[in-house]
Amino acid sequence: MSIVLAAEHVRVEYGSFVALPDFDLTLSAGNLLGLIGPNGAGKTTSLKAIAGLIPMAAGRVNVLGERVTPGNTAALSRIGFAPDTPPSYDEMTVEDFLRFIGRAYRVGREMTEERIDYWLEQLWLSDRRTSKIKALSRGMKQRLTVARTLLPDPALVLLDEPAAGLDPAGRVQFRKMLGSLRDSGKALIVSSHILADLHEYCTHIGIMEGGKMRQFGTVAQIVHSQEENRCLYDVTLARMVPEAHALLGEITGLSKLDIQGRQISFEFEHDDEAAAQLLARLLAGGLPIARFAPVDHDLEQAYLRTGIKQVD
Amino acid sequence: MAAEPIILNPIGWGQFRLLGGWKRTLGLAGAYAGAAFVILLLLYRAMRADVTLQRFASGALFFFILIQTAILVFIGTNAIKRAIQRDFTTDMISSHRLSAMSGYTAALGYLTGPTCQCVALSFVNWIICTILSGIAGLTGGFSDLVGPSLMFVVMGCMAIFAWSFQTLMALCTRGRISVVGAFVVLGFLSNLETVWTLPGLALVIPSYLVRTLSSLQSSTRATAQDIPVLTSMFAQLALSFTFFLAAARKYTRDDVAAFAGPLGYCLVALCALLAGVGFSRVPQTPSFFAPRIFYNGNVQIVATFVALAMISVIPVANATRASAEWARRKAKDPLFDKRRPRSFVESVLVTVLLALGILFLVLGKEWRPLFADHDDMVGREQVAYCVTAFVLTLLTLGGFLRVAYAGGTKIGWLLVLYVIAAWCLPMFADFSLDALTNPAAITESGRSMLFTSSPVGLWVACCTELEAPVVQGLLVQAGITVLSLALASRTRR
Ligand SMILES: Nc1ncnc2c1ncn2[C@@H]1O[C@H](COP(=O)(O)OP(=O)(O)OP(=O)(O)O)[C@@H](O)[C@H]1O
Ligand SMILES: [Mg+2]
Numbered sequence: 097m098s099i100v101l102a103a104e105h106v107r108v109e110y111g112s113f114v115a116l117p118d119f120d121l122t123l124s125a126g127n128l129l130g131l132i133g134p135n136g137a138g139k140t141t142s143l144k145a146i147a148g149l150i151p152m153a154a155g156r157v158n159v160l161g162e163r164v165t166p167g168n169t170a171a172l173s174r175i176g177f178a179p180d181t182p183p184s185y186d187e188m189t190v191e192d193f194l195r196f197i198g199r200a201y202r203v204g205r206e207m208t209e210e211r212i213d214y215w216l217e218q219l220w221l222s223d224r225r226t227s228k229i230k231a232l233s234r235g236m237k238q239r240l241t242v243a244r245t246l247l248p249d250p251a252l253v254l255l256d257e258p259a260a261g262l263d264p265a266g267r268v269q270f271r272k273m274l275g276s277l278r279d280s281g282k283a284l285i286v287s288s289h290i291l292a293d294l295h296e297y298c299t300h301i302g303i304m305e306g307g308k309m310r311q312f313g314t315v316a317q318i319v320h321s322q323e324e325n326r327c328l329y330d331v332t333l334a335r336m337v338p339e340a341h342a343l344l345g346e347i348t349g350l351s352k353l354d355i356q357g358r359q360i361s362f363e364f365e366h367d368d369e370a371a372a373q374l375l376a377r378l379l380a381g382g383l384p385i386a387r388f389a390p391v392d393h394d395l396e397q398a399y400l401r402t403g404i405k406q407v408d
Numbered sequence: 409m410a411a412e413p414i415i416l417n418p419i420g421w422g423q424f425r426l427l428g429g430w431k432r433t434l435g436l437a438g439a440y441a442g443a444a445f446v447i448l449l450l451l452y453r454a455m456r457a458d459v460t461l462q463r464f465a466s467g468a469l470f471f472f473i474l475i476q477t478a479i480l481v482f483i484g485t486n487a488i489k490r491a492i493q494r495d496f497t498t499d500m501i502s503s504h505r506l507s508a509m510s511g512y513t514a515a516l517g518y519l520t521g522p523t524c525q526c527v528a529l530s531f532v533n534w535i536i537c538t539i540l541s542g543i544a545g546l547t548g549g550f551s552d553l554v555g556p557s558l559m560f561v562v563m564g565c566m567a568i569f570a571w572s573f574q575t576l577m578a579l580c581t582r583g584r585i586s587v588v589g590a591f592v593v594l595g596f597l598s599n600l601e602t603v604w605t606l607p608g609l610a611l612v613i614p615s616y617l618v619r620t621l622s623s624l625q626s627s628t629r630a631t632a633q634d635i636p637v638l639t640s641m642f643a644q645l646a647l648s649f650t651f652f653l654a655a656a657r658k659y660t661r662d663d664v665a666a667f668a669g670p671l672g673y674c675l676v677a678l679c680a681l682l683a684g685v686g687f688s689r690v691p692q693t694p695s696f697f698a699p700r701i702f703y704n705g706n707v708q709i710v711a712t713f714v715a716l717a718m719i720s721v722i723p724v725a726n727a728t729r730a731s732a733e734w735a736r737r738k739a740k741d742p743l744f745d746k747r748r749p750r751s752f753v754e755s756v757l758v759t760v761l762l763a764l765g766i767l768f769l770v771l772g773k774e775w776r777p778l779f780a781d782h783d784d785m786v787g788r789e790q791v792a793y794c795v796t797a798f799v800l801t802l803l804t805l806g807g808f809l810r811v812a813y814a815g816g817t818k819i820g821w822l823l824v825l826y827v828i829a830a831w832c833l834p835m836f837a838d839f840s841l842d843a844l845t846n847p848a849a850i851t852e853s854g855r856s857m858l859f860t861s862s863p864v865g866l867w868v869a870c871c872t873e874l875e876a877p878v879v880q881g882l883l884v885q886a887g888i889t890v891l892s893l894a895l896a897s898r899t900r901r
Contacts, residue, residue, distance in 0.1 A: 105743055111816070149502050151663040154741030166505075167660035173508040183499040187426050196425070199418035200507035244503070 098125050098160075100252050100283035101146065106155035108138075108145050108307075115141045116307045119155070123252070123283040123300075128274065130294040131287040132399060133304035139287040140180060142304070143254045146285075147177040159252050173201060176250030180257045182241035186230035190221060190240060193229060194247055201248035208247075215243040218273060220266065235261040242270075246277070253277065253284040260289070271297050291395045295319065301395065303402055310402055319398045327366035328391040329374075333358040334384035343381045347374070358386075366390065418509055419517025423491050424524050437528040444472075444536055465544035469537055473559060476533045479526055480567040481595075485574040485588050487522035492575070493583025504659075511656030518575045519568075519652070526567075534560050562637060569612070569644040572651040579658040580666060606711045607686030608679065611636065611643045636689040643682050650675050665726050672723030677762045679719045683712045684770025687778070706872040709778040713867045714831075716767065717798060720759045724806045725819065727755030732813035732899075752806040753893075760799050780873045790870040793878050800885045801863040804830070807892030814899040830888070834862035857881055861888075 099122060106119040116138050123129060131139050144150045146157050148164040148171070157164040162171035185193055191212055198208030216222045219239040224232060232240065238261045245253060259267055267290075275297045278284060288294060294301065294315075301318040303311040311318055333340065336358055344353055344362065349370075353362045364374060375388050391397065427433065452464055459467075495501040504514055538557070574587045594613045597603045603610045654666035654675075667675055687708065730749040737744050768775055768791075779790045805826055812822050838859040855874060859865040860881020869876035 105741065107740060147502075147506060149505065149661070151661065154737060154744065156743055166664050167511055167657070169508050169510060172506050175506055177502070177506055179499065179502065181499070183503050185422065185426055185494075185498070185500065188422075192425055196418060196422040197503075197507070199421060200504065200509050202508050248507070 099123070100125050100127075100160060102158045103146055104156055106142070106145050106157060107153045108141050108150060109153045114307065116145065119145070119307070119309065121146075121302075121309075121312075123285070125251075125281040125283055126278060127300055128278040128284045128286065128298050129300040129302055130298035131285055131302045131304060132289070132291060132294070132395075133310075137304040138307040139304055140256055141307070143177065143256050143285060143287060144179075146252075147175050147254055148172055149177070173248065174251045175254065176245035176248065176252065177254045178241045178245040178256060178258055180260070182237050182244075184229050184237065184240065184244070187228065189226050189228055190216070190232070191225050193240070194243060197244050197247050203248060211247050211249075212243075215247055219243050220269065233261075235263060235266060238262065239266070251282060253282055255284065255286045257287055257289065267293070291399060295395050301398075303399060305402075315395070319395060325366050326363050328352075328394060328397050329362055329364050329371075330387070330389050330391055331360040331362075331378075331385060332387035333360065334386045337383055340383060343378070343383065347377065350374075364390075417513060417517045417520060418507070419504065419514055420521035420524075421517075423517065423521025426491075427487075427522070427525055433525050433528045436525055437532050440529055441532045441536070444532070462544050465540045469540040469544060472533055472537050472540065473563075476530060476537070476560075476563060477566075479529050479533070480563060481570050481591050482588055483529075484523045484526040484567055485570050485591070486586060487526065488518055488571055488574045489578045489583060489586045491522040492518060492578035496582040501659075505661065511659045512652075514659045515575055515579075515652055515655040518578075518655070519571050523567075523571060530560070530563075562641065565641040565644045565648075568648045572648040572655065576651045576655040576658065576666060579655050582662070605708060606683075606715055607689075607708055608683035608712065608715070609686070611640050611682055611686045611689060612647060639685060639689050643685075646678055647682075650678060665729060667722050668726045668730065672726050673758060673762055676716075676720055676723055676759055677766055680716060680763045680766035681770060683716060684767045686712075687771060687774060705778040706780045710864070710867045710871050712767070713794060713798065713871075714864055716763045717801060717863070720763050720798075720802055721805060721823065723759050724752060724756055724802050725809050725823075727752040728806050728809040729813050732810060735814070752810060752896075753803065756799065756802045756806055759802065760795070764795055764798060779871050782870075782873075782875075785870070785878070793870050793882060794867055796882055797863040797866045797885060800882070800889045801830070804885070804889045804892045807889070807894075807896035810896040811899050831862050831864045834858050835865045835868075838865070857884065861885060 101121065101123040103119060103121045106116055106121075107114070108116040108119075119138075119142055121129075121142075131142070133139055141150070145152055146164070148157065148166065148168075159171045159174050162168065162174070164171045164175070185196070188196070194212045194215075195208055198205075198211070203211065213222075216225060219242060221236060221239055221243065224236060229237065229240065238258060242255070242258055245255070259270060262270055271293055274284065274286065278297065278299065286294075286298070298315055300313065301311070301315055302309050303318070340360065341353075341355055344350060344355075344360070349365060351363045354360070364370065371390055375385070378385060378388075424433075448468060451468075452461070455464060495504065509517075534557070537559070570587065570591055577585045577587050594603065594609075597613075603613055650671065653671055657664055657668070657671070658666040687705075727750065731752055734746065734749050737746075738748075771778070775791070776787055779787055782790065785793075805823075808822065808826065809819055812819050835855075835858075838856055841856075841858070855865065855869065855876040857877050857880040860869050860876045860878055861884035862881075863885065865876070866878060866881050866885070868874055869878050869881070
């Protein structure tokens with residue numbers, strides 16, 4: 097697979113504050129990296145540095161073998177970057193804005209019109225074609241930004257919290273679109289706070305904190321990273337039982353026990369046989385179990401396991 | 409440089425759409441033409457009893473040329489400033505930077521897009537003025553100059569100059585600074601003719617425009633030689649081109665220096681050329697507003713030194729910045745393999761060679777009368793002292809800038825501080841001391857060493873008849889330079 101993005105030793109400073117001390121990342125065609133981490137972790141900063149929009153104190157970024165430097169359009173024009181606050185000309189209509197983008201990328205008039213049709217269709221904006229951008233809702237603006245980013249057919253796509261303003265149906269649609277972009281051989285980085293569905297379309301996950309990549313790997317690696325054969329269990333009781341704590345506390349191999357009224361969660365072996373035995377033992381102990389479920393592939397758990405505090 | 413037709417320029421097209429496109433532009437031009445016609449008609453009917461049609465037309469012509477200047481300078485530059493400011497506040501500038509547009513395309517877009525309505529109005533004005541001058545019967549000889557077409561070409565050059573300067577300044581300040589203020593002040597100064605103190609500047613500011621207009625109103629006619637139109641247009645276009653190249657570079661990212669490398673030297677060389685040419689090409693006739701002192705060659709050469717020194721700061725500052733950045737990067741970046749940039753001392757020498765070399769080359773034999781006769785110095789000595797002070801002040805500044813850049817300080821305030829502390833304060837202190845201790849003799853007595861320890865004071869002492877200890881002043885300056893260079897060499901970052 098061809099390498100699309102190679103970032104080495106990237107260092108970004110804001111005055112005396114070091115936002116990214118030493119950031120390395122390599123992505124190949126067909127990779128989709130989900131970038132997660134608390135507010136202020138440096139997700140936006142690393143995306144901007146990769147896109148060459150902010151100066152780096154050290155390091156280098158190559159896109160398709162071209163060095164990303166100010167004014168090097170050969171590299172820059174292959175990067176599609178959708179910032180978290182979408183830039184646009186509010187006074188323009190949707191189609192004029194996209195035409196402007198087509199011109200700026202020398203797409204050619206007919207091709208531009210074709211792609212405008214395609215992306216407006218894909219992003220459910222066709223009926224807003226002639227609206228002024230200022231009349232769009234937040235989610236629509238976000239979709240327009242995605243359309244703007246994808247219209248020039250970039251090789252590397254950077255999306256900074258693209259799903260934040262989308263409605264539920266839009267999110268489903270968006271996931272499918274990301275999947276097909278990934279399969280079409282683009283390299284993508286998506287930063288997101290919505291972890292629930294990331295594992296469905298990401299090939300890789302990066303967990304950032306304090307400017308450093310705390311964990312990086314394929315989805316499977318991350319989800320099972322720390323304790324291979326353990327997973328989280330969710331148990332719901334029919335009614336509150338005071339002795340539940342004592343009973344669960346006795347069981348060997350059970351950890352991180354948390355009881356909130358009728359809701360119980362803990363970590364235990366990730367193994368069907370072990371789960372069946374555990375359930376039998378709890379029932380025998382007289383717990384009125386209404387629901388008992390091991391939680392598979394939970395990115396959220398993997399994330400919380402890293403011990404990163406949510407707000408700095 | 410992409411040779412795209414202007415209409416295909418993406419930013420130009422985008423700005424044109426944002427201003428309402430063809431419909432709005434043509435509508436505006438039509439409405440303006442209609443309003444102008446109606447107003448002219450009504451005014452003429454009201455004044456018919458008192459003035460002849462010819463007189464009325466020439467008055468109206470004057471008025472429309474004023475309007476035209478205002479449209480180009482005020483509305484045009486303001487439109488460019490607003491367009492660039494909007495791109496920064498909405499962050500569309502990042503969107504542009506990631507596109508396939510080169511800096512040249514973008515800069516050209518900012519020059520042509522936001523100003524399209526100005527151009528449309530100018531076209532209407534040109535038609536109106538052509539008709540008016542036909543009625544006024546202005547033809548032949550010198551009045552060709554005020555014949556509308558040439559006048560519009562002249563104003564077009566001025567507009568290109570103002571617009572490219574605005575584009576550059578707006579890109580340097582994220583759209584915060586407007587150059588209209590500077591143009592108003594300079595226009596005012598040129599009206600007062602004080603601007604002739606700096607002959608090079610007078611070339612760039614078309615103050616001859618004002619003279620021409622007033623000669624249209626009165627019967628006194630300037631001679632064509634008084635008005636270096638072509639030289640002035642060349643000066644404006646050459647500077648505009650430099651600004652355009654700088655803007656194209658500055659566009660690519662905020663931290664990129666606009667005049668880095670050769671372009672900074674080109675700017676200095678061009679300014680030196682204009683400064684030199686200014687001496688022979690601008691008129692030397694004093695007037696009420698501009699008494700003899702402004703036309704005094706001794707004063708003019710001092711002003712020229714000061715101005716050239718200020719412009720020379722640009723390449724020197726860029727060289728110090730490059731060396732500071734190189735050192736910082738080298739310390740932090742394991743992959744960094746660029747060669748160490750040349751020392752800023754070298755850039756000082758190149759800059760001085762360009763600035764003063766070209767100035768004196770252009771002046772030729774004309775340099776002698778610019779330096780007043782002194783008892784204790786011959787002409788060549790005076791020049792040598794002036795040049796030494798020029799080198800020393802740039803070296804000193806370079807050293808301080810090197811320290812400032814290493815500390816990551818913003819240098820704007822440092823430059824202001826330096827000019828106040830090293831250039832103005834010693835002269836002011838010298839005058840104040842004299843005024844306190846010996847008020848009676850303040851006008852007759854020569855100045856002290858304090859005065860010449862400022863480079864400006866030294867230039868004044870060398871070029872005018874004022875007596876002051878030049879060599880001692882130079883020694884003080886050299887002392888400060890050594891201090892500054894020592895500080896800079898201790899800076900490891
Ligand atoms: N322009 C700036 N000047 C100074 N510090 C900045 C600037 N931009 C970001 N920072 C700092 O850099 C760090 C990383 O910020 P960044 O925006 O990359 O975080 P993020 O991971 O995108 O956070 P969020 O999830 O809130 O979007 C933060 O500590 C932030 O305060
Ligand atoms: Mg962010």
